[in-house]
Amino acid sequence: MISSIVSRVSPELVPIAHYVALWGISDDDERQKFLDGVSQEVRENFRAIIEQFCDEIDDWMIAHEALTEKDRTVYGAFVNMLMAADSL
Structure with a gap:
C-alpha cells in the first residue's frame, strides 16, 4: 500500500x-x-503530523477530486486517515 x-x-x-x-x-x-488500542503518545504524534501537513493534504485532495480508479483507493485512505484524526 505504501508504494x-x-x-x-x-x-x-x-x-x-x-x-x-x-x-x-x-x-x-x-x-x-485500532484507535482504541493506541497510546496517548501515539495519538498526540498522529495529530501533530496531521496538523503539520494539513495544507498539503487539502491541496492534494482538492486537486484529485476527479479520480482515476487507481487513485480512488489512495484518496479513500486519506479520507479515512482524516476521519481517524477527527475522532481523536
Whole structure:
C-alpha cells in the first residue's frame, strides 16, 4: 500500500505515506478498534503530523477530486486517515 500511495501523491506528502497506510482504515469499526488500542503518545504524534501537513493534504485532495480508479483507493485512505484524526 505504501508504494501505491507514494506513486500517487505529491512529493510533499511522501513523508506521511506510512501514516496514510496505517491510519487510513476504511471500515469504521476496525478503525475505531485500532484507535482504541493506541497510546496517548501515539495519538498526540498522529495529530501533530496531521496538523503539520494539513495544507498539503487539502491541496492534494482538492486537486484529485476527479479520480482515476487507481487513485480512488489512495484518496479513500486519506479520507479515512482524516476521519481517524477527527475522532481523536
